[in-house]
Amino acid sequence: MAEHDFHPIMLDHIQDDNNFYAKLVSNKKVALIPSFTLESGIILNSAPVAYSTWGALNDDRDNVLVVCHALTGSSDAMDWWHPLFGPGKALDTARYFIICLNVLGSPYGSASPLSTNPATAKQYGPRFPATTIRDDVRIHKLVLDSLGIQNVAAVIGGSMGGMTTLEWALCTPPGYVKTIIPITTSAYHGGWGISWGETQRQAIYTDAVFNNGWYEPTPEGQPRNGLGTARMIAMLTYRSHGSFESKFSRRPAQPVKNEVKMNETGLLTPSPSPRVTTTSPDTKTSSEPLSSMAFSAQSYLDYQARKFLSRFDANAYIHLTHKLDSHDITRDRIPHPPSYSPSESDLRHVLRAVPPKSLVISVETDVLFLPEQQVLLAKCLPEAQLVKLESDDGHDGFLLEFEAMNKIISEHLRERCPWIYKGKETGWGDQSVMYKGGGMNSMFGEAEKLKL
Secondary structure (H helix, E strand, O other): OOOOOOOOOEOOOOOOOOOOHHHHOOOOEEEEEEEEEOOOOOEEEEEEEEEEEEOOOOOOOOOEEEEEOOOOOOOOHHHHOHHHEOOOOOEOOOOOEEEEEOOOOOOOOOOOOOOEEOOOOEEOHHHOOOOOHHHHHHHHHHHHHHOOOOOEEEEEEEOHHHHHHHHHHHHOOOOOEEEEEEEOOOOEOOHHHHHHHHHHHHHHHOOHHHHHHOOOOOOOOOOHHHHHHHHHHHHHHHOOHHHHHHHOOOOEOOOOOOOEEEOOOOOEEEOOOOEEEEEOOOOOEEEEEOOOOOEHHHHHHHHHHHHHHOOOOHHHHHHHHHHHHOOEOOOOOOOOOOOOOOOHHHHHHHHOOOOOOOEEEEEOOOOOOOHHHHHHHHHHOOOOEEEEEOOOOHHHHHHOOHHHHHHHHHHHHHHHOHHHHOOOOOOOOOOOOOOHHHOOOOOOOOOOOOOO
16 A cells, blocks of 8 residues: 555645745755655654656656656756756656656755755754655655656666666566666665765864764854865766866966956855965965965866855755765665675676666766776666766766767667657757856856866
8 A cells, every 4th residue: 555545745835934945946846755765664744845847747647757866956857957958858847757856865845854844844964864865756656656756768867867777677567667777877786885975974073063973954054164175075986087177177367356256156155365374485474365276176176165054054964965875776676685886696686677778878087986886787787778978077978068968868769769759849948047157047047158
């Protein structure tokens, strides 16, 4: 019996006004799940799930395309994958009903450390229970059920979204999902990924403002030094050596004036102007303002940290990186005690339930989810195809190489979902949306003008 049988899901719930970050996503609705039991056995009551949709269901209701967002993304996939949206493109809004749902623990509208605990009428904060990617798929499917969706044509996602993509095919009945496209991801999160996540969490923990998770959950109240440092560390794993060398190398940073600047969210942020003490030749000491941003690479990391601080929450970041650590498709699915590293036979045993001819996309310069992880995944998925994306931008290549991604995904969907492309179009026409500033900018992704 479904968890929502006695209390129907509300598909147009009013969002929690206490969550600053949920307000950053304008293109979303919120479903309210009356009661949901996590894998841990803990029950979430009145759990919101934020979701965004594009296009329309066809008469047979078999044109559903689920997009799964990455670690710090939101349900507004058009923001971070905008060039892939539109008639004739990979995410064809004229033929598919596209839906992207926000994961548990994210600050962008789903149940998280920033949502209100109905038992206390206060925000959960660090007491929000741990969740897994399987929890996300199970609660997201409840939303699809309430929308009258009985099967899904395709599921697509990169990075953490690729993990979710795999679990969509494993957590749902056989035949429910017709094809999957996991991108720059892995069958399990190994020691390399776990270690990067722990390094970032430690940066947050050591910030005194963090206060064991009891801080003011607004951009001004965040443990800014810790969370900003965590973002800088993460950016080094998202890009590549070649990317940083070609863009920055030893180029000097542009001078930064000591003035208050307005950032993208309208928050007033003072530019840093640290002072250093120097010793003059006559042994007298003096202080003079010097920029700490001597190189453009430093300036870029500083910019990325500041941008992140305007849109993300530390407790949510800690929660989601722990969620990544929980990912292992073989957990509780193999007939013998698991080893520390799932074997190829274990992976084949579990992935045999996935529909054949999946498309696995890899980025050759990825240093976070190494290409050999996608090679193994494609080897163990039934009759899967592996495509290697050429990009100097490392892991973030799937968020930046739009022309190649459009071609690769479109060709696969046309082959595996031919019924979608027959007959009349069912959804929207031109979905072109210009980003702020007349160029390409994204609040939740990496598509933006490079700022040094």
